[in-house]
Amino acid sequence: DAKTTQPNSMESNEEEPVHLPCNHSTISGTDYIHWYRQLPSQGPEYVIHGLTSNVNNRMASLAIAEDRKSSTLILHRATLRDAAVYYCILRDENQGGKLIFGQGTELSVKP
Amino acid sequence: GAVVSQHPSWVICKSGTSVKIECRSLDFQATTMFWYRQFPKQSLMLMATSNEGSKATYEQGVEKDKFLINHASLTLSTLTVTSAHPEDSSFYICSARGAGGGTEAFFGQGTRLTVV
DSSP states (O other): OOOOOOOOOOEETOOOOOOEEEEOTTTOEEEEEEEEETTTTTTOOOEEESSSOEEEEEEEEEEOOOTEEEEEEEESSSGGGGOOEEEEEEEGGGGGBBBOOOOOOOEEEEE | OOEEEESEEEEOTTOOEEEEEHHHHHHHSOOOEEEEETTTTTTOOEEEEEEETTTOOOOOTTTTTTTEEEEEEEEEEEEEEEOOOOOGHHHHHHEEEOOTTOOEEEEEOOOOEEOO
């Protein structure tokens, strides 16, 4: 399974943008980059995913490096409700599309 | 996003008994479902992958006779923890996705199992 590397924790201030980095130097051509987040005692929540091009949705933006070896999840204006563990995951469609979770980044948001 | 519902949200059972957890996709057909477990302060660990109508594929180290998975329809998968012991106490989470490459997976809210 392809691996991702994320910082263990990050802090941000409310209403400021947050850039969560993820390194995935061993990514293969069939790997999609997925981001999920998890609040305590809840199941993970889908945030965004992409393959090669940058992606935007109502929750966040995903910036993918040209060589695809890294990506950044961008929360444009952090709120207290964005405090969670954020997981960057590579999903290989050739392996049934299973998601293998790493340790993720624990994001705290200060008022 | 799509809705995946787990039931029950929490369960307490006696050691030696079996517990069944249900996972339903409410508004889409889930061709593939995944089961995870999560211990406190740890990440999710994939236990098995099931495709509708097929036997589940278990990850290395997961006992298939202890964790029985059934995926009999496109909207329902069940995980049965047989002969539960206190060390099986954990947070169990299911995930479901539809057919087609690039489709995202959606997660249930999780089931907290406590074996006493």
